[in-house]
Structure formats: structure tokens, C-alpha cells
Amino acid sequence: MRKPKFKESKYFEDLKQGDRFYIPSRTVTESHFAAFQLASGDNHPLHYDREYCRALGYPDLMAHGFQMLILTAPGAGDFPYVCEASLISFIEQSSKFLKPLFLGDTLYPELTVTDLKPGKSTGVVTLSSTITNQRGELC
Numbered sequence: 001m002r003k004p005k006f007k008e009s010k011y012f013e014d015l016k017q018g019d020r021f022y023i024p025s026r027t028v029t030e031s032h033f034a035a036f037q038l039a040s041g042d043n044h045p046l047h048y049d050r051e052y053c054r055a056l057g058y059p060d061l062m063a064h065g066f067q068m069l070i071l072t073a074p075g076a077g078d079f080p081y082v083c084e085a086s087l088i089s090f091i092e093q094s095s096k097f098l099k100p101l102f103l104g105d106t107l108y109p110e111l112t113v114t115d116l117k118p119g120k121s122t123g124v125v126t127l128s129s130t131i132t133n134q135r136g137e138l139c
Contacts, residue, residue, distance in 0.1 A: 009085035012123035015113055021127075023077035023109035028063065033103060036067040063101040068139060072109045072129035079111055079127070088122060099139040106134040 026032075037047055045052040046062045053061055074080055080087055101107070108131065115126035131139045 010082050011086045012116065012118065012125065015083075015116060015125060017113055017116065019113040021074070021077050021079040021082065021111040023072065023111065025106055025108045026071060027106040028067075028101060028103060030061075030103065032067070033061055033063065036064060036070075040064060040066065058100070059102055061103040063103075065095065065097045068097065068101045068107070068131060069095055069129075071107055071131060072111065074111060074127065076109070077111060083125075091124070097139070099133065099137050101133070101139060107139065108132045 033047060037043065042064050044064075046056075046058075047064055048061065050061060053059075070076075074090070109129065110131075111127045111129050113125060114128045115124075117124040117126075133139055
């Protein structure tokens with residue numbers, strides 16, 4: 001079976017700080033909320049009860065922070081295809097959530113190379129992920 005080739009594969013030494021990798025935009029729907037709630041088991045009413053959210057002054061259902069985070073998975077964009085012959089593993093993750101994500105928001109994720117640490121036979125690439133919503137706010 002032949003696998004598709006998107007670009008010539010890059011290696012650690014081909015990457016530089018500031019390289020950007022785009023992830024397709026996505027408008028978050030009730031299906032996304034339901035799938036995440038089912039997978040996570042998170043049953044807080046902020047994520048499924050509109051009236052509860054509105055009583056707290058929110059415009060609609062609010063996503064769990066990790067629901068937003070999964071939209072920045074490197075596999076959701078072109079990064080693993082660019083580095084496919086040299087990509088070994090995902091070793092660490094940390095998050096900071098700046099704005100809430102509500103049902104119906106359209107999100108624009110992006111990955112940026114922020115650090116490159118060479119090793120003896122491999123290197124570690126640090127990616128910063130950002131998501132901007134339809135209002136241009138960094139989430």
C-alpha cells in the first residue's frame with residue numbers, strides 16, 4: 001500500500017525558531033461538545049446545560065479547557081507530515097487558557113517552533129500552540 005506524500009520530510013536541522021504550522025479552522029458545534037463529554041466523562045452543567053450557563057451570564061455552553069486544547073494536536077495540521085520521517089514522540093505538554101470557548105465559536109489554531117534542543121542522536125522541538133477565535137481574541 002502506498003502512503004500519501006504531502007511534502008519533502010524535514011529533519012531537526014531543517015527546522016528553525018519561528019517556523020509555523022497551521023491547523024484548519026473549526027467552528028465548534030454541539031456534536032463536538034457531546035463527543036468530548038462522552039470521551040472525558042466531564043458532566044459539569046457548564047458543558048451541557050444552556051440555562052445553567054445563561055443564569056451565570058454566559059452566552060451559551062462553555063467548553064472544557066481540554067476540549068479547546070485538543071484542537072491544537074500536532075496531528076490535526078501539517079506538522080507530522082512535514083516531519084514524518086523524523087518524528088519520534090510527544091514528550092511533554094502544558095497549558096494556559098486565556099479566554100473561554102463557547103458553542104458556535106470559530107477557532108484558528110496554529111503551532112510555532114519556539115525552541116530547538118539538539119541531542120546526541122535526536123533533538124527536541126518545542127512547539128507553542130495558540131488559538132484565536134472569530135473576534136481575533138487569543139484563547
